[in-house]
Amino acid sequence: MSKRLSAALAHMQPAAIPAWRALQAALDHTIPACDGDNRYTSELRDLTIQDRAEMRQICGKCPVQAACVDYATADQPAAGWWPTTTRTENAA
């Protein structure tokens, strides 16, 4: 297990680990639709309403969306944009 993988797993909800592994396996063979789009790792307060609308559309066309949704639902990551992100919908 790499140091990066160990670090990621250390902060994860234990129940989310299988979904995270499934997402990583999907990403081994597929480039996600958000690849290279820095908005997905931005502070959510910096995203405009238009950003959020565009990002929802991008996620909707992503080849790994199902695995990404499964992981985000299981772990509810506190940082970044995920297809399940709703916690700051009114903060833009």
Ligand code: SF4
């Ligand atoms: S579904 Fe996940 S991997 Fe795909 S574009 Fe959205 S955030 Fe990125």
